[in-house]
Amino acid sequence: KQEVTQIPAALSVPEGENLVLNCSFTDSAIYNLQWFRQDPGKGLTSLLLIQSSQREQTSGRLNASLDKSSGRSTLYIAASQPGDSATYLCAVKGFQKLVFGTGTRLLVSP
Amino acid sequence: NAGVTQTPKFQVLKTGQSMTLQCAQDMNHNSMYWYRQDPGMGLRLIYYSASEGTTDKGEVPNGYNVSRLNKREFSLRLESAAPSQTSVYFCASSDQGPTVEKLFFGSGTQLSVL
Numbered sequence: 421k422q423e424v425t426q427i428p429a430a431l432s433v434p435e436g437e438n439l440v441l442n443c444s445f446t447d448s449a450i451y452n453l454q455w456f457r458q459d460p461g462k463g464l465t466s467l468l469l470i471q472s473s474q475r476e477q478t479s480g481r482l483n484a485s486l487d488k489s490s491g492r493s494t495l496y497i498a499a500s501q502p503g504d505s506a507t508y509l510c511a512v513k514g515f516q517k518l519v520f521g522t523g524t525r526l527l528v529s530p
Numbered sequence: 531n532a533g534v535t536q537t538p539k540f541q542v543l544k545t546g547q548s549m550t551l552q553c554a555q556d557m558n559h560n561s562m563y564w565y566r567q568d569p570g571m572g573l574r575l576i577y578y579s580a581s582e583g584t585t586d587k588g589e590v591p592n593g594y595n596v597s598r599l600n601k602r603e604f605s606l607r608l609e610s611a612a613p614s615q616t617s618v619y620f621c622a623s624s625d626q627g628p629t630v631e632k633l634f635f636g637s638g639t640q641l642s643v644l
Contacts, residue, residue, distance in 0.1 A: 424572070454632070454633075461637070461638070462637050462638070463534070463620055463622075463635030463636050463637045463638055464573075464620070464622075464633070464635045465635070466632050466633060466634075469632055509572070509573070511573075517563075517575050517578065517588065518575070518633070519572075520572040520573040520574075521572055522570055522571065522572045523572070
């Protein structure tokens with residue numbers, strides 16, 4: 421059974437810092453991995469989707485990498501801003517439906 | 531520009547009461563989903579519907595029923611609510627193939643069962 425883990429559970433950084441969020445998964449037989457953002461009281465918004473054949477995807481200040489063999493993905497946020505404060509979740513698509521991690525709650529202070 | 535719309539946003543029930551959570555999407559998506567989100571547990575799939583007229587159990591279906599009323603609407607029913615069903619419920623939809631699922635989420639329903 422696929423298990424997805426995100427560490428740390430919470431992260432606080434000053435504005436302007438570059439930061440990395442981690443996601444690990446136990447079964448490398450995946451189709452893709454997605455990173456989502458969740459704001460308080462809101463639903464999830466898909467940020468980046470990496471196919472199993474890809475190594476990384478970029479969107480603006482966000483870069484997500486995927487290493488299937490080691491069961492790891494990272495979300496790199498460059499030059500963080502207070503507006504980046506949210507919970508970030510990764511989700512893995514294998515033979516089952518999407519399996520979500522529990523998320524990293526990010527706070528970026530001005 | 532509505533996307534996925536869920537109602538209600540908040541609900542308080544007493545143990546044993548029933549209710550239906552409504553979900554509608556205007557993106558002409560084939561697939562729709564119901565998830566619940568609990569602290570420390572991540573999102574867990576309750577039921578999904580791959581297309582109009584079909585529904586399948588997810589990871590935690592016990593205590594719930596669903597109806598795919600048409601392509602737009604997918605409802606979740608709690609027949610006899612229990613405190614263990616206190617959670618935030620999300621509806622989602624997608625229209626990708628089975629190996630590429632980009633989900634679009636509603637804003638959630640916060641349900642408390644006393």
